[in-house]
Amino acid sequence: MSPVLFWIFAGLMLLFGAGVVLNRNPVASALSLVVSFLSLAALFMSLDAYFIGIIQVLVYAGAVMVLFLFIIMLLDLRVEKIRKINWLASAGGIAVALALAIQIFYVAGNLRFARQPFPPLARSTVDDVHNIGSLLFENYNLPFQIIGVLVLVATIGVVVLSKRELR
Amino acid sequence: MITLGDYLIVSGLLFTIGFAGVMLRRNIIIIFMSLELMLNAANLSLVAFSRFRVDAGLPNYNAQVFVFFIITVAAAEVAVGLAIIVALFRARRTTHVEDIASLKF
Numbered sequence: 001m002s003p004v005l006f007w008i009f010a011g012l013m014l015l016f017g018a019g020v021v022l023n024r025n026p027v028a029s030a031l032s033l034v035v036s037f038l039s040l041a042a043l044f045m046s047l048d049a050y051f052i053g054i055i056q057v058l059v060y061a062g063a064v065m066v067l068f069l070f071i072i073m074l075l076d077l078r079v080e081k082i083r084k085i086n087w088l089a090s091a092g093g094i095a096v097a098l099a100l101a102i103q104i105f106y107v108a109g110n111l112r113f114a115r116q117p118f119p120p121l122a123r124s125t126v127d128d129v130h131n132i133g134s135l136l137f138e139n140y141n142l143p144f145q146i147i148g149v150l151v152l153v154a155t156i157g158v159v160v161l162s163k164r165e166l167r
Numbered sequence: 168m169i170t171l172g173d174y175l176i177v178s179g180l181l182f183t184i185g186f187a188g189v190m191l192r193r194n195i196i197i198i199f200m201s202l203e204l205m206l207n208a209a210n211l212s213l214v215a216f217s218r219f220r221v222d223a224g225l226p227n228y229n230a231q232v233f234v235f236f237i238i239t240v241a242a243a244e245v246a247v248g249l250a251i252i253v254a255l256f257r258a259r260r261t262t263h264v265e266d267i268a269s270l271k272f
């Protein structure tokens with residue numbers, strides 16, 4: 001992928017990611033999150049991870065965001081009323097986030113191989129879905145089944161939580 | 168030329184945005200969205216490392232399987248978390264975290 005496309009999608013992702021945090025209206029936040037996730041899927045594709053990119057679009061931009069919008073609709077959330085801002089707590093939060101950003105920049109800049117280009121891939125006859133699938137069902141068979149149980153438990157948990165009266 | 172460091176810095180910035188959202192916002196649904204941003208930032212750096220560690224002309228697919236598991240767990244987490252938020256809203260009629268202070272010391 002050309003550097004121009006990388007910076008366009010990275011910029012879009014960060015811009016709309018900031019939009020999630022800065023918007024007062026929860027619906028606008030959720031829609032910014034969709035754009036951010038789609039740009040992230042484009043970045044995954046730029047790393048030749050086509051399967052992960054498509055999963056990202058299907059699961060996040062599709063299922064998770066519909067769930068978020070549905071809950072916002074169900075709760076009938078409006079634009080937040082401006083409350084008294086706790087300036088001390090906000091300043092503390094910004095300071096901690098800035099410290100984290102500086103730390104990440106420092107570590108990523110000092111990484112030994114951070115300035116090396118990505119090595120080229122061999123022209124493969126099988127696509128990456130095939131490779132990931134065989135790895136998933138051979139080496140990671142037990143974790144895969146445990147994940148299945150986890151999703152089942154989550155489904156049952158949601159049904160129990162959504163019942164009118166909890167006992 | 169785009170290097171591994173660029174991807175790591177972009178992913179770090181996305182993580183910081185999500186972290187700032189969790190620290191600064193008081194609407195519990197926005198906090199939840201910021202959590203998703205942080206999870207996705209971790210996924211981006213995992214996939215970048217997977218592309219960087221080329222073995223016999225193929226990327227390291229172990230990291231991509233790991234990302235697959237993270238996405239599955241995140242989807243389950245979103246479902247349960249939003250159900251908890253709906254239950255909370257039914258009980259307290261609020262999504263503002265400062266109104267939910269029963270456990271606060």
